[in-house]
Amino acid sequence: MAREPRLVEVRRNVLKQNDVVARELRTEFREAGVFVASMVSSPGAGKTALLERTLTLLRSRYRVAALVGDLATENDAARLKRSGAEVRQITTGTVCHLEAAMVRSGLEGWSLGALDFLFIENVGNLVCPSGYDLGEDLRFVLMSVTEGEDKPLKYPTIFNSADVSVLTKVDLADAVEFDWAAAEANIQAVRPGMHVLRVSAKTGAGMPEYLQALEAGLAERRAAAT
């Protein structure tokens, strides 16, 4: 007579491998004294434009580099290299998000100790990147004013995985009658207490506050090391 299948308890995190690599990266970043910020958003929200401006502005005072995830093209990396900073592309193929192991291989040959800031631009996607820790110190979730105010309600998980919200393309806010209060309320609904920045990479509006957030992060990192 056939027996009933027996149940064996296991308890194992499926993304454990990613979390292990992310933890190792975080330790390496801390030891090297580099502050690592990543960016997630939907495609076209302005990650590359903001990053290009960021690298250009920071480069005169800091040592900066960036890793850029993209499905197929190397257009973003080519664009970012115009800033003069070290930029590398991670072509993910059909994978819709970056994983910690991809970051690690993307960093091969780079000396982290020679950097102040490392930026990681994730693949444009508001769903898949949320579960993958990349070892970063700060995760920005970008949302452009042209996307509408309800993005946080549609993608609460990614807003929950991020540390700071950045509203981008704010120079277009009037043209699209962007409702600032609604956007702020929606962000606070899915992530109470979240810090929200407003920037235009085109005009430079809001860039000082945004850069300040990064510099504060680096200062904290350096203070913790001493």
Place this chain on the structure above:
Amino acid sequence: MHELSIAIGLVEAAQEEGARHEGRVCAVHLRLGKLSGVVPEALLSSYEMACQGTPLEGSRLVIEEVPVVVFCPTCDAPRSLSSIQWFCCSECGTPTAEVRQGKELELVALEIDDGS
């Protein structure tokens, strides 16, 4: 759509755990948090694909969805959310971002058929 890569990782993990026991793995039990970023339906169909050509081919995936639990500073207690679009205490309405549960993506058990 990252469920296929999750499914492949899950099948690999289940295979490793299954190898410690005599018999064939006929079902895999997963706890899946509402904030895991994984869609159960998409994972179920990816699972079947990921099992092909492995010892787990033909096995079932049993998903237990895990609701989000936050910590409410006012009640000083863990509380459920009424919706993942509204991070506030279901009892007193205090906004809170302190997630205590709901990000799980955890292989919790295997059903093993001894085949006798």
